[in-house]
Amino acid sequence: GQQLNQSPQSMFIQEGEDVSMNCTSSSIFNTWLWYKQEPGEGPVLLIALYKAGELTSNGRLTAQFGITRKDSFLNISASIPSDVGIYFCAGRRSSNTGKLIFGQGTTLQVKP
């Protein structure tokens, strides 16, 4: 079935460092979404992208919809301990359905 390849699988960084993660697909997507999940909670929507090349920020988070429409990137600047969690990308292929395909997640740990 359709899969998204999300990398890296995990990151352990120092507080203050910038973080980059990405998702790639063999198929074209119409929408890319980025979520964060903390232990014991459901995923929380961070950023939604709808157009190829789109660059959108949410505080220290910036995400981009790749030009090829087959990838997306999430950057976190100046990481802080509360950034800890699992970050998921999700893509939507069809324009008339809400069905999403999720990446495997990137686990982020931040050392104070």
Next chain:
Amino acid sequence: ETGVTQTPRHLVMGMTNKKSLKCEQHLGHNAMYWYKQSAKKPLELMFVYNFKEQTENNSVPSRFSPECPNSSHLFLHLHTLQPEDSALYLCASSGEITYEQYFGPGTRLTVT
């Protein structure tokens, strides 16, 4: 608080029990989803309801039975589960324009 609530938050049940999970959304959305999240696996879509009609069943075993009485409520009825069904069950909802999915906090299910 994402506007999607799930009860119970934790559930332990034996293999012969029957229980139900409940999801309610206060966002005015028309689509609702059930996902299964197991350790080290991407989110697995189970069921999709659009305007109370089931539009997707991802080959889910019949021991999981969904019910959507209206656009705001979604249930997952469980019976004769197996230990491998232990997981976090997440509910989500989305509107019709952007299809951004908003998740509830999940029900942590343990089958003994």
